[in-house]
Amino acid sequence: MTVIDPDAPVLVTGGSGYVASWIVRQLLGDGYTVRATVRDPHKARGLEHLQALSEQFPEKLSLHQADLLDEGSFDAAVQGCELVIHTASPFLLGKISDAEEQLVRPALEGTRNVLSSVNAAESVKRVVLTSSVAAIYxxxxxxxxxxxxxxxxxxxTSTVDHQPYSYSKTVAEKEAWAIQRTQQRWDLVTIHPSLVLGPSLTTASASGSMTTMQHFTDNSLALGAPALxxxxxxxxxxxxxxxxxxxxPAASGRYxxxxxxxxxxxxxxxxxRQFGNRISFPRHELPKFVVELAAPAAGMTRKNVRLNVGLPVRFxxxxxxxxxxxxxxxxxxxxTEHFQQMIDDGLARR
Known part of the structure; x- marks a missing residue:
């Protein structure tokens, strides 16, 4: 049973991200004091939503500079926190030039760096890690x-060459559990989202969720969609x-x-149903052999198509x-609310 002091600051890593921004907003709305790590607290664009939250909740939100690959950069932000919510990790889909450098190394070394800082801070009692269903299958x-x-x-089944994003989430979570088992002061809980959709607090966040929804605006599915x-x-x-x-207090394990x-x-x-007939909204599912033939041009491998298209998934x-x-x-x-925001932000036509 782990009880967190509600008056202690909460650290959220990758605080400007799609999911992290909502965590920050909800924590502030619940009355907590929040520290959010970002790569550059002083950059001109991309942090407007956090700056607005800081104004809305005076003296409740502070931004701290830290980078996943910069050892020790999380030390100062972690000090004095009983709770660390580690969300920072790259989420890229499609064509990736170097999976090891773009996905695996930041996810794995970033987790090590954050938890090294946690181990150095006597105050921490619990870490909540953003994992993914990609670490489950x-x-x-x-x-x-x-x-x-x-x-x-x-x-x-994932490797750096096959489903590298899934592989990065798996090895990062396994490393987190391995590090947690080396001590007894803080516990670990992991959250495993599926494809995350819904309104974003910022247009500056790049993620696979955004990439997925862009397919419904760029006519790439006009002739039909894979049965995925x-x-x-x-x-x-x-x-x-x-x-x-x-x-x-009793939370434990993976959720x-x-x-x-x-x-x-x-x-x-x-x-x-919500936005009317548009050519960018698919009406049919393509035959699997057609998807497999076209896979490389769409940034997919034929192996990926064989092991996913036309097959069910349940959680x-x-x-x-x-x-x-x-x-x-x-x-x-x-x-619906995700696409409406895309319209409002000028990312999709009205």
């Missing part, structure tokens, strides 16, 4: 023989899951954050509901 084909993926499953299933969860619910895991399973065609159907989030008391918005709401 690598491909939809991994579900063969299972009714659904649970928090006890581990991704054993995925879990979807709202960014605001993911933030709430982190906070519930942080302040629930899946997923609302429901949908598909690219399903997302297109939601968008058509069991019952432990998250029962132990953290977190319920999830319907996927349709998240998809």
């Amino acid at each position: 690598g491909d939809n084909a991994d579900m063969v023989g299972r009714g659904s993926f649970t928090d006890t499953d581990w991704n054993s 299933q995925m879990g979807v969860v709202d960014v605001r619910d993911v933030a709430r899951a982190h906070i519930a895991a942080a302040f629930t 899946i954050a997923n609302s429901e399973t949908t598909s690219l065609l399903g997302i297109g159907a939601v968008l058509r 069991d989030n019952s432990r998250t509901d029962a132990e953290l008391g977190v319920s999830f918005r319907p996927a349709e709401q998240s998809i």
Whole structure:
């Protein structure tokens, strides 16, 4: 049982990110004092939403410079915190020139650096790590023989060459658990979101979530969509899951954050209902052999297509509901509000 002092500052790493920004906002709304790490607290663009929150909640939010690959850069920000929420990690999909440098090294070394700072700060009692369902499974084909993926499953099929993002999340989480087991002062809880959608607090955040939704504006799915299933969860619910895991004394282990399973065609159907018929919203699923032939041009491998397209995926989030008391918005709401914000921000036509 870990009880966090509500008056102690809470550290959120990668504080300007898509999920982290909502964690910061919700913590401030709950009355906590927050420290957020960013690469450059003084940069001219990209931190406007955090600066606005700082004005909205005077003396409750401070920004601290830190970098995942800069050893010791988290030391000062961690000091005096009982709770550290570590969200910072690259999320890139599509064509990647160097997976080791762009994904694996920042995720793995970043986790080591943050937890090294945690070990050096006697105040810390709990770390909540943003992992992913990608650390639970690598491909939809991994579900063969299972009714659904649970928090006890581990991704054993991804490598730096196949599903490198999933591999980066897996090795980073395994390293976090290995480091936690070397001591007894602080405990570790991990949150495992599926595809995170919903409104963003900033247009400056680049992530695979944004990349996925851009496919519904750039006509890349106009002729049809791959029959690809995925879990979807709202960014605001993911933030709430982190906070519930942080302040629930009995929280332990791994928690899946997923609302429901949908598909690219399903997302297109939601968008058509809400925003009308557009050529960029797919109406059909493409035959798998067509997707496999076109895969390299779309930034996918043919192996990826074989192991994912046309195969189901399901997640069991019952432990998250029962132990953290977190319920999830319907996927349709998240998809609709995400696309509406894209329109409002000029990223999609009205």
